[in-house]
Amino acid sequence: MLNNIQYILLPVDFSELLNNSVLMEAEINSLDEKVQQLAQLCQRLRKDNSQLRQQLATARDENQRLSQKISTVTSRVEALIEKIPEDAQ
Numbered sequence: 001m002l003n004n005i006q007y008i009l010l011p012v013d014f015s016e017l018l019n020n021s022v023l024m025e026a027e028i029n030s031l032d033e034k035v036q037q038l039a040q041l042c043q044r045l046r047k048d049n050s051q052l053r054q055q056l057a058t059a060r061d062e063n064q065r066l067s068q069k070i071s072t073v074t075s076r077v078e079a080l081i082e083k084i085p086e087d088a089q
Helices: 014-083
Strands: none
């Protein structure tokens, strides 16, 4: 059976293989660097997002506090206006 198998020998250009290997290595290194940069960007964006969420929560609390204060002042002013005699208006 071994006699029936024919082996096809292809010319091997080792310099081309080496060149392709070097190119692939460079491409892999470039992709690795890009992935690392993307991971760093992702971490920074998560941190920024967390800080922005905290700032938003603080701003909402302040907004609610000021709205309550305005409501209280409005009620007091309305009560004072009601106490003013009709002929003074």
